[in-house]
Amino acid sequence: MTNLILRNSVRFVFLVLFQVLILNHINLGGFTNPYFYIYFILLLPFATPRWLMLLLAFFLGISIDLFTNTYGLNAAATLFMAFSRPYVIRLISREPEETFGIQPSLRSEGFKWFFFYSLILVLLHHTTLFYLEIFRFTEFFHTLLRVITSTAFTLVLIFLSEIIFHFKGRERW
Amino acid sequence: MRNLFLFFRKHYFIFLFLALEMISLVLFFRFNKYQNAVMFKWTSGISGGIHSVYRDISEYFSLKEANFILGEENAALHARMPEAIYLSDTAMFSRNDTLFQSEYRFINARVISNTTNQRNNFLMISKGRLQGVEPHMGVITGNKIVGQVVNVSSHFSWVLSMLHSESKISARFMKNNQMISVEWPGGDYKKGVVREIPKHLQVIPGDTVVTSGNSEVFPNGILIGIIDNLTIRDNENFNTATLTFLTDFNSLGYVEVVVDMFRSEKEQLKASFRE
Numbered sequence: 001m002t003n004l005i006l007r008n009s010v011r012f013v014f015l016v017l018f019q020v021l022i023l024n025h026i027n028l029g030g031f032t033n034p035y036f037y038i039y040f041i042l043l044l045p046f047a048t049p050r051w052l053m054l055l056l057a058f059f060l061g062i063s064i065d066l067f068t069n070t071y072g073l074n075a076a077a078t079l080f081m082a083f084s085r086p087y088v089i090r091l092i093s094r095e096p097e098e099t100f101g102i103q104p105s106l107r108s109e110g111f112k113w114f115f116f117y118s119l120i121l122v123l124l125h126h127t128t129l130f131y132l133e134i135f136r137f138t139e140f141f142h143t144l145l146r147v148i149t150s151t152a153f154t155l156v157l158i159f160l161s162e163i164i165f166h167f168k169g170r171e172r173w
Numbered sequence: 174m175r176n177l178f179l180f181f182r183k184h185y186f187i188f189l190f191l192a193l194e195m196i197s198l199v200l201f202f203r204f205n206k207y208q209n210a211v212m213f214k215w216t217s218g219i220s221g222g223i224h225s226v227y228r229d230i231s232e233y234f235s236l237k238e239a240n241f242i243l244g245e246e247n248a249a250l251h252a253r254m255p256e257a258i259y260l261s262d263t264a265m266f267s268r269n270d271t272l273f274q275s276e277y278r279f280i281n282a283r284v285i286s287n288t289t290n291q292r293n294n295f296l297m298i299s300k301g302r303l304q305g306v307e308p309h310m311g312v313i314t315g316n317k318i319v320g321q322v323v324n325v326s327s328h329f330s331w332v333l334s335m336l337h338s339e340s341k342i343s344a345r346f347m348k349n350n351q352m353i354s355v356e357w358p359g360g361d362y363k364k365g366v367v368r369e370i371p372k373h374l375q376v377i378p379g380d381t382v383v384t385s386g387n388s389e390v391f392p393n394g395i396l397i398g399i400i401d402n403l404t405i406r407d408n409e410n411f412n413t414a415t416l417t418f419l420t421d422f423n424s425l426g427y428v429e430v431v432v433d434m435f436r437s438e439k440e441q442l443k444a445s446f447r448e
Contacts, residue, residue: 021227027290027423031360050186058193065200067220068288069295069331072201076194083190132201134292134338139359 004045004102012060015040020067031142032149035074036157037064038125041082042118045103050086057082070133077129081121092116106162118158119151126151221329224286224297232426239426246315277392279429280305282330289362289422294334296320298428301328311390311431317420318342318397319428321390330430336362336422343388344397347381349374355382355397355416362422365398370412376403382416389436396420 019037027033041057048056061075068074089104092113106114126147134143181188232239282300300306302325312319312332320340324331333340335357342355344367351374358366370376380400386393398416405412433439 020223024288031290033290051189054186054189054193058197061197067223068291069220070201070291071203072197072199076197076201079190079194079197083186083194086186134359139292142360 008040008044011043012040012056016060016063019064024068028149028153031146032153034150034153034157035126035129036154038078038081038122038154039158039161041078041085042121042158043103043105044085046089047102053082053085054079073129073132076132077125080128081125084124085121088117088120092120106159114162118155122151122154122158123147126154221285221297221326225299228283228285235424235426238424242426276434278432278434280432281427281429282306283427284425285329287334287422287425289334289336292359293338294336294362294422295323296332296334296425296428298330298332298430299328300430301325301330303327305432306330306430309390310433311392311395312428313391313395313431314420314425314428316394316396318384318391318395318418319420319422319425322430332428334422335365335418335420342391342397343385344382345385346374346376347383347394352385352387353382363417364401365416365418367400367414367416368411370403370414372410372412374412376400376412376414378402389433389439390431392431392433 015037019035023034023036037060040060041053044053044056057078058075061073061078062071064074064078065071104114104117109117130143130147130150280300282298282304284296285299286297288294288296296312296319298306298312306322306325308322308325310322312322318335320332320334320337322330323333335342337357338359340357344353344355345351346353351371352369353367354369355365355367358364367382378400382397382400384391384393384395384397396419398418401415401417403412403414
């Protein structure tokens with residue numbers, strides 16, 4: 001249990017710094033940015049109390065906002081994503097929850113489950129984020145393109161780290 | 174009462190979500206409207222410090238290029254020294270600079286954070302109120318436009334980049350001084366859009382667009398961009414055009430803050446007219 005808390009805290013700090021210092025400087029084709037920090041929300045244990053999940057999402061978003069001077073933008077998007085997480089899990093799961101592992105992962109839940117799980121949540125987050133940032137409908141299709149390409153980019157990063165860190169013999173960080 | 178309490182307890186998840194989301198949105202709309210006024214003052218110390226370290230490290234990778242630019246600037250300045258000017262006449266004219274009051278002063282500053290990939294981009298620079306930077310001052314690099322200071326703390330300033338949806342620069346064509354305005358439509362950080370081009374005006378690709386000097390923000394004649402192509406709008410009063418910025422916003426290292434020495438005088442004059 002302590003181990004689980006420690007692992008998640010380290011992941012929180014690492015993902016925030018990784019996002020702020022490296023990913024925020026990446027810009028493909030003029031409009032594609034990965035927002036990999038939401039990986040933290042994806043990997044929270046199934047048993048996390050739901051109020052704790054919302055508070056963590058809020059602080060995660062605010063931490064990112066602190067560095068980009070967009071107070072509340074990332075927080076609002078991440079909150080919405082965390083709010084949707086229990087419903088998305090219920091929506092895509094066939095088996096009862098007891099058969100799940102400790103936390104969502106590619107290895108324990110299988111490719112199809114994990115793909116739809118991360119696709120839906122990342123899409124919800126990116127859609128909220130980009131449309132809130134623009135806050136007008138005149139650039140609707142341009143923003144839609146940003147949402148789609150950035151979602152693809154974020155998903156690639158998520159699956160890469162799943163493969164690198166979770167396909168070893170035992171559970172890591 | 175008890176039922177109400179039970180109702181809240183049963184649906185606490187939704188209510189907690191709505192409360193936190195409300196806080197986020199209030200923060201978002203408030204601080205983006207007032208240009209992060211309050212938060213910036215007490216968080217710039219932390220985020221500014223971390224960005225500075227990041228910049229210190231990443232600057233090593235562009236030292237070669239920075240040297241090259243400095244060398245070129247040096248050469249250009251040397252060319253303007255009195256020694257470099259050939260005097261063909263035996264009579265010598267000298268212009269004593271102290272007789273003229275200079276209109277603009279420039280504060281050199283380092284860029285410590287910069288984005289080009291958002292719809293609304295900002296820069297943080299390494300000079301603040303203690304070094305004489307104030308809100309509404311223009312920011313340029315070389316002779317090219319960068320943005321406008323919107324907020325200052327003691328040691329840092331927050332600059333609204335040209336690449337922001339609120340940026341609307343008063344400009345003119347270099348060749349015929351016709352007034353226009355330049356904006357950034359989002360997307361590619363190299364491309365801007367020129368609005369309010371009068372119908373009768375001949376515009377060809379390659380025309381240079383510079384600042385008009387109508388505001389107290391930028392001096393006259395700061396370079397903005399080169400026209401790409403003109404779009405004729407049949408049912409509107411003005412044409413529009415796209416332009417390529419001369420500034421490379423993605424590789425800003427050092428910038429200069431423009432201090433207009435006569436600004437308070439100009440503002441007083443305008444204010445007196447309004448009354």
